Amino acid sequence: MSDKASLLQQPAPLADVGLRLEIATLFVQALNLEVTPQEIDPDAPLYGAGLGLDSIDILEVALLVSKQYGIQLRADSQDNQQIFRSLRHLTEYIAAQRTK
């Protein structure tokens, strides 16, 4: 496992909790999900079972992330599988990579 992957498994810094809720709120609004932002399990998979996002949602999320945080996601980056493992992983990725 790469250094980056093991970094992503460490617990979130406290500052990320606010960002996590912000991202969860964006998800619920943009994807029309039937849960409240607080109900999203930060460790549940985003794709498939778990939160139940599909590939169209992932595109929608990619647009949100590019607009809100100035990050262009790439499927061929080593991080991509990790990013969508959970809301916690996505939050950490955004916290580390955001340009706005």
Place this chain on the structure above:
Amino acid sequence: MEAIPLLAHESPSAVVAYRGGLAIDARQFIADAVRLGDRLPAGAHVLNVCSDRYRFTVGLAACLLTGRVSLLPSTHTPAVIRQLAQFAPDAFCLTDEPSCTIDLPKFHFPQFPQERGPTWQIPRIAATQLAAIVFTSGSTGMPLPYKKTWGKLARCVLDGAPRLGLLDGRRHTLIGTVPSQHMYGFESTVLLGLMSGNAFGAERPFYPADICAALAAAPHPRALISTPVHLRTLLAAGVDLPAVELIVSATAPLAADLAREVETRFGARLIEIYGSTETGQIATRRTADTATWHLWPNVRLTATDDRVFAHGGHVEQETLMCDIIDIVNDEEFLLQGRTADLVNVAGKRSSFAYLNTQLNAIPGVIDGAFFLPDADRLSGTGVVRLAAVVVAPTLNSAQLTEELRQRIDAVFLPRPLLLVDRLPRNATGKLPHHALQSLAERYLRGAP
């Protein structure tokens, strides 16, 4: 008997595909197809799920060379795979995914040495050979098979290639955002590349930044083979768009203003293709300029009563069209919308009858119906999701969603899925759209 070459590439060194930055030439491609054909297990029907477009195409060619039939269902849910195994008990799955979970006997795409074949000869395939069976979701719960011969498949893309300017003697590179297994991706990347003597990119770029990188890496002239969802997302993503020479869109109608914006931002013309799983591609239009569709040279439409049938050219048999069509003249028509039962979400097609049958087959569901909610705003991708109202006192919405996930493609999963005491059926048992819509709005406001 008429035979059609497997590919139109005239020299052994002509490029068939670009993969990971490397060019794969026609000689290598044929050698790979022959080697794979020699190794395939017994079984005449193949579910080719290779996500790498080059491997998919080698798989298709190996099947053609050995008389096997490629199966192209519209989705790979467990229920559809079970139906496929019943349809063709000898079917196996050709996959390039180590963790493939499809419940069929699996054959993993082998690693081949980088050596070309000893001789250079383009195989020819009988025009009447059954090449593929494609499936629509039908309306009864069983997928409906449509047989495609090699001759008709080849003719379909060959008749359409001049409209796209792909037979002008230059070597074009086709970059597709659609999977090889989808009818449009199958026709407009795999078959079109082979039959027009051009090259395709083996990767399937997904995110806007991926699509731009794949285009930027491709030799000119470049063609982007995409869909309204991906084009809308590309424009919205705020990325620098690389120069391309052609953009192709299909799977769902593209709005004229979006088409104009795509043309302006890319500085290239956009050709939209109209077709269906049953008929294959049958018409094109330059959407920025006109709403009128221009039929393939030998395909014709005939109106009988209120119904429109396609026939001629590569269309295997007279086929009822599911869209509402106004025939302008022998060669042109206008699309006026879809028949009420047809559903298109993100370019995937199904019918309300099929989806409702699947929903009502779930143990514990007493009554239930899908519907398309009125969209109050468009999302970034422009995709509007289906909703469903269900009477199922013993189930919760998570259990219902999990059951549906086993049966229908994820794009059709209802959002929201509303559990109600009874459906707002009228005196004749029908469910008026406005009744469903207002029920959904009441529930979403939290006042059932």
